[in-house]
Amino acid sequence: xxxxxxxxxxxxxxxxxxxxxxxxxxxxxxIVLLLNGAVRTSTADIFSVSPSxxxxxxxxxxxxxxxxxxxxxxxxxxxxxxVIAVVVLGSLAGFGLAYYRFRGSGIVLLVLLSxxxxxxxxxxxxxxxxxxxxxxxxxxxxxxxxxxxxxxAASVLLYRNAFLALPNELREAASLDGAGSxxxxxxxxxxxxxxxxxxxxxxxxxxxxxxxxxxxLFMTDxxxxxxxxxxIAFQGQYFSSLPKQFAVMAIVMLPVLIIFLVAQxxxxxxxxxxxxx
Amino acid sequence: xxxxxxxxxxxxxxxxxxxxxxxxxxxxxxxxxxPSPGWLYVAPALAVFAVxxxxxxxxxxxxxxxxxxxxxxxxxxxxxxxxREMLGGLDPYFWKAVxxxxxxxxxxxxxxxxxxxxxxxxxxxxxxxKVVYRTVFxxxxxxxxxxxxxxxxxxxxxxxxxxxxxxxxxxxxxxxWLAEPGTAIWxxxxxxxxxxxxxxMLFYLAAMQMIPxxxxxxxxxxxxxxxxxxxxxTVPQVRPMTVLLTLFGVIGAFREFEVVYILTRGGPAHAxxxxxIQIYDQAFxxxxxxxxxxxxxxxxVLTAICAVVLLRLISWANRxxx
Numbered sequence: 124x125x126x127x128x129x130x131x132x133x134x135x136x137x138x139x140x141x142x143x144x145x146x147x148x149x150x151x152x153x154i155v156l157l158l159n160g161a162v163r164t165s166t167a168d169i170f171s172v173s174p175s176x177x178x179x180x181x182x183x184x185x186x187x188x189x190x191x192x193x194x195x196x197x198x199x200x201x202x203x204x205x206v207i208a209v210v211v212l213g214s215l216a217g218f219g220l221a222y223y224r225f226r227g228s229g230i231v232l233l234v235l236l237s238x239x240x241x242x243x244x245x246x247x248x249x250x251x252x253x254x255x256x257x258x259x260x261x262x263x264x265x266x267x268x269x270x271x272x273x274x275x276a277a278s279v280l281l282y283r284n285a286f287l288a289l290p291n292e293l294r295e296a297a298s299l300d301g302a303g304s305x306x307x308x309x310x311x312x313x314x315x316x317x318x319x320x321x322x323x324x325x326x327x328x329x330x331x332x333x334x335x336x337x338x339x340l341f342m343t344d345x346x347x348x349x350x351x352x353x354x355i356a357f358q359g360q361y362f363s364s365l366p367k368q369f370a371v372m373a374i375v376m377l378p379v380l381i382i383f384l385v386a387q388x389x390x391x392x393x394x395x396x397x398x399x400x
Numbered sequence: 401x402x403x404x405x406x407x408x409x410x411x412x413x414x415x416x417x418x419x420x421x422x423x424x425x426x427x428x429x430x431x432x433x434x435p436s437p438g439w440l441y442v443a444p445a446l447a448v449f450a451v452x453x454x455x456x457x458x459x460x461x462x463x464x465x466x467x468x469x470x471x472x473x474x475x476x477x478x479x480x481x482x483x484r485e486m487l488g489g490l491d492p493y494f495w496k497a498v499x500x501x502x503x504x505x506x507x508x509x510x511x512x513x514x515x516x517x518x519x520x521x522x523x524x525x526x527x528x529x530k531v532v533y534r535t536v537f538x539x540x541x542x543x544x545x546x547x548x549x550x551x552x553x554x555x556x557x558x559x560x561x562x563x564x565x566x567x568x569x570x571x572x573x574x575x576x577w578l579a580e581p582g583t584a585i586w587x588x589x590x591x592x593x594x595x596x597x598x599x600x601m602l603f604y605l606a607a608m609q610m611i612p613x614x615x616x617x618x619x620x621x622x623x624x625x626x627x628x629x630x631x632x633x634t635v636p637q638v639r640p641m642t643v644l645l646t647l648f649g650v651i652g653a654f655r656e657f658e659v660v661y662i663l664t665r666g667g668p669a670h671a672x673x674x675x676x677i678q679i680y681d682q683a684f685x686x687x688x689x690x691x692x693x694x695x696x697x698x699x700x701v702l703t704a705i706c707a708v709v710l711l712r713l714i715s716w717a718n719r720x721x722x
Binding site: 136139140142143146147149150151152153154156157160169170208212213215216218219220222223224225226227228231234235237238239240241242243244245246247248249250251252253268269271272273275276278279304308329332333335336340351352353354368372375376379380383384387390391394395396 | 438446448452460528531533540543544552657662675676677703
């Protein structure tokens with residue numbers, strides 16, 4: 124493809140930049156705005172674009188003065204736990220559906236598919252009552268359970284499709300060796316479905332880490348709050364200091380942003396692979 | 401740079417096994433009488449799903465026939481009263497929320513499709529800085545609602561927001577974007593388009609990887625312009641992805657809640673009320689979980705109808721492409 128050598132194509136590319144650049148600036152604006160406000164000293168120059176007077180003071184002060192570290196630990200625990208649960212349970216179920224053909228498997232798929240469409244708000248009332256009745260308010264399982272269940276449908280479907288795409292000779296060869304089905308799942312299928320695992324881990328990790336509403340409802344004791352609740356938690360404390368409010372939100376945003384930028388390729392290929400399936 | 405995506409999608413293309421029955425079913429057949437060992441693998445996932453999703457769905461519908469305050473243990477069976485109140489015009493905000501939810505769907509889904517497709521078309525090919533652009537446009541999709549609502553809240557801030565300042569600087573008068581019923585929902589639409597268009601772009605780029613390049617080459621030889629190639633080749637070739645993304649978008653629109661809730665709480669004057677926000681308000685602020693459950697049931701029904709219609713559309717589109 125010698126696209127770039129053609130003059131018409133080169134013109135086209137110039138036009139592309141003309142359209143893409145302003146959009147890219149617009150796309151970055153809210154993120155830059157947030158970071159900029161976090162490194163300013165006074166409320167008055169939150170939106171200042173002057174390169175002087177930048178300081179990391181707010182970020183350090185906010186980190187020292189608040190429980191953000193505890194919130195990060197909480198977020199990490201519920202996110203890691205639900206990612207592991209969704210990968211393990213989802214791959215087991217996907218394996219069961221792909222490896223065996225049994226009555227009711229179609230219904231299982233249909234039920235799970237309905238879970239993908241479900242708006243969490245539609246079940247929030249009984250979910251709250253359930254967590255309350257089980258005495259699970261302000262415990263990690265209160266979030267890990269619903270996160271896992273809400274992410275399960277996508278996980279099972281993606282694993283099932285990944286396993287179905289594996290060649291049949293594989294399982295026949297394994298069966299001839301006398302390997303039991305669980306060993307075939309663990310040693311053969313699961314490692315071969317690594318793309319699906321990456322996709323599912325990214326989807327579930329983002330969903331669990333970024334959730335706001337369930338955490339808001341279920342974590343209220345001042346100890347188990349996740350980072351997404353940081354603004355509510357410290358809004359009062361920093362009522363008079365906008366730069367510190369910005370700093371709190373910048374600290375909430377930065378880890379995800381950094382992980383995304385570092386693992387950008389994994390995100391893109393993982394999610395694209397998920398989409399095309 | 402996108403080679404891994406391309407290879408992967410091409411491999412899938414070669415073997416469209418999705419939905420085809422498994423071969424080699426001998427173990428299951430031999431043990432027909434006993435439950436299949438498949439159930440053993442499926443059971444743990446189903447158990448979690450049953451407790452935290454399936455049971456709450458059933459409980460939502462059940463609760464919608466009761467009146468209770470969520471604090472005292474008394475639950476009064478009221479039959480269809482909640483539905484009568486909801487549908488019978490006693491609650492004008494319900495219909496406002498239905499309208500807004502549908503408006504949200506018909507505005508944001510096409511916007512995300514168009515922007516996503518446009519970005520993908522511009523980025524498809526050997527463009528300098530392609531990875532940078534792709535990263536920038538996709539970035540909002542990984543950020544949380546809390547972060548997004550905070551940042552956009554300061555863009556739309558009526559006194560000193562960035563958008564307000566820009567308008568003042570160009571000679572216009574200040575605009576209270578989120579504080580005015582007329583503009584608030586459009587501001588929220590904008591945030592939604594900003595957040596998800598990059599995701600749509602990513603999926604479109606993956607779909608474009610699968611278009612055979614010689615289609616473009618021969619069209620070029622025939623003298624087709626760039627725009628003609630986009631319209632006659634790219635757009636029809638990615639149609640299955642458009643249908644899939646439409647489904648995604650509609651599901652996303654019905655799920656929408658957090659950003660709008662944090663930005664406006666459904667206000668001003670219910671101008672940005674969505675069904676999901678009303679469920680939350682009725683259940684947790686107004687202590688009417690039974691009535692909230694009736695609204696939730698309406699949301700379930702609405703989602704189900706849209707899902708069935710769209711799934712029909714998908715299978716129709718897939719058939720017509722083949």
